[in-house]
Amino acid sequence: MIVVGAGAAGAAAAAHLARAGRRVLLLDQAASFPRAKACGGGMAASVQAWFPFDLRPVVETVIERVRFTWDLGDPVVAELPGEAPFWIVQRANLDAFLVEQARASGACFLPGCSVQALQRRDGRWRLQLGSSVGSPEEEGLEALAVVVADGSGSRLAAGLGLGPSRPRFATTVSVEVEGGVADPTTAHFGFGLVPKGFCWAFPRRGGMSIGLGSFIGRPADAATARSEADAVLARLLPSLGFAAGAGQRTVNRLRVWDGHHPLHGEGVVVAGDAASLCDPFLAEGLRPALLSGCRAASAIDLWLAGEAGALAGYSDGLRRDWGDSMAWGRRIASVFYRVPGVGYQLGIKRPTAPQRIAQILSGEMGYGDIAQRAIRRLLLQRG
Ligand SMILES: Cc1cc2nc3c(=O)[nH]c(=O)nc-3n(C[C@H](O)[C@H](O)[C@H](O)COP(=O)(O)OP(=O)(O)OC[C@H]3O[C@@H](n4cnc5c(N)ncnc54)[C@H](O)[C@@H]3O)c2cc1C
Known part of the structure; x- marks a missing residue:
């Protein structure tokens, strides 16, 4: 079977499938790994529960507290x-x-391999490759099952009818x-600086990963996003002890959750950003990428073993265990980012x-859970 994309979702899926004894080919368009990836890298340690191996060798910082600010002042500190x-x-x-974990369990990894299209023929998936660094027999690959995990810029998901047909994007600017x-x-979350969004600053070994995200309205073009970010960073960076102009700025579009959609077809599932799972309020995309990658692997494994409903179970499970929360996250984002000053006072x-x-x-x-508590509070006040 084939996994397209070796990001958090695809590599997690490949590692699990290979451990389950499946023959796995993991493809990525990046020429070599490790490859650069714009991401703050913040994630709940609870993701460890989904893996049979220790993730701590790649953990650089354990965050003990989170500091929220409004326009760099009015702080709230949460001890974790x-x-x-x-x-x-x-x-x-x-x-x-x-x-590496996937490879150690027997998966074959092919970097520098861009998948252009997937076609289903005679009960198998045929992959059309844009470039291949391998031998001629690797061109025009075929598999019984495919995990699509090609990230926010996915060219494959919508064409297969998986996830939203017109995805919604947040605009992000990242700086290392x-x-x-x-x-x-301490991890920092700053509100009141970025229109319709927030900024974050996460300490890592040797420096900080800093980012800005705007979550509602039409995404800005790259030039506008960059110049707006420069103005925000000129204030934010000195407040963290860095020069106002420090770091290279990279603009990215991040596909965010935008409604419940089927995430499976015959012998195929979509995972991670390609499935539009990223939190539309706080840009948390790593946890759902890892969750969906792990679940995609067990669903495909069961389906290959003859359990016909396993892939539908994948869509239903992610809807229940992630999508339902994201539906509230989207509502909270649309209210909070319209009146963020009120949101900060009432929410944070x-x-x-x-x-x-x-x-x-x-x-x-x-x-x-948060929304239900708020609704209960309102009802009690009215009663
Ligand atoms: C600036 C920024 C900061 C962020 N910070 C955080 C954070 O701190 N915490 C958090 O939880 N989330 C964060 N996110 C979100 C998080 O980075 C994503 O949700 C996460 O990367 C999704 O992982 P993925 O495996 O689905 O996609 P990706 O990690 O993007 O992996 C997709 C892979 O597919 C490959 N690929 C793409 N197209 C093809 C193709 N056609 N053929 C073959 N390979 C292909 C790509 O090369 C890539 O390696 C951030 C996002 C941004 C933009």
Whole structure:
């Protein structure tokens, strides 16, 4: 079977499938791994539960507290309890590590291989390749089953009727800055600086991963996004102890969750950003990428073993365990980012907010739980 894309979702799927004893070919268009990947690398340590091997070799920082600000002031600090830490990884290293785990279990990894299209013929998938670094027999690959995990710019998902036909995107700008970090165990989330979004600064080994994301409205073009980001960074970076112009700025479009959609077809599932699973409020895409990669592997394994409903079970399970929370996340984003000043006061400055935030970041609680508590509170006030 074939996995397209060796990011967090695809490499996790390949590692699990190879461990299950399946013959796996993992393809990625990047010429070599580790490859550069714009990502803050923040993820709940609870993802460890989905893997039979230790992820800690690639964890660079264990975050102990999260600091929220409004326009760089009015701070709220949430202490993360010891049993629910938040990890920072360098994405390039995490993905390469998962690829190595897949290879160690017998998967074959082919970098420099761009998949242009998938066609179903006689009960098999045929992959059309844009470029192949391999031998002629690797061209025009075929497989019984495919995991599509080609990321936010997926060319494959919509054509297969998987995920939204017209995906929704957030605009992000990422900056890697090198140098000493005053408090290497605190992650920063800044509101009130980025229109319709927020900025984050995560400490990692040797510096910080900083990013800006805008989540509602039409995505800005790259030039506008970059010049707006420069103005924000000129204030944000000095507040963190870095020069105003530090770091190279990269603009990316991030596919975010936008409604429930089928994530499977006959012998095919879509995972990670390609499945539009990324949180539309806080841009959390790593946890759903890893979750969907792991679940895609077990669904495909069961389907290959003859369990006809396994792939439908994949779509249903992700809807229940991730999509339902994201539906609330999308509603919260559309209200919060329209009136962020009010959202900050009512949502983040509430006395119970630091504890709830810690629970959200650790994956213990979803947006649905938060929304239901808020609704219950309103009903009690009215009653
Ligand atoms: C600036 C920024 C900061 C972020 N910070 C965080 C964060 O701190 N925490 C968090 O949880 N999420 C974060 N995210 C979101 C997170 O990075 C994504 O949700 C995550 O990368 C999704 O993983 P993936 O495996 O689905 O896709 P990717 O990691 O993008 O992997 C897709 C892979 O597919 C390959 N590929 C693409 N097309 C083809 C093709 N046609 N043929 C073969 N290979 C192909 C690509 O080369 C790539 O390696 C951030 C995103 C951005 C943009």
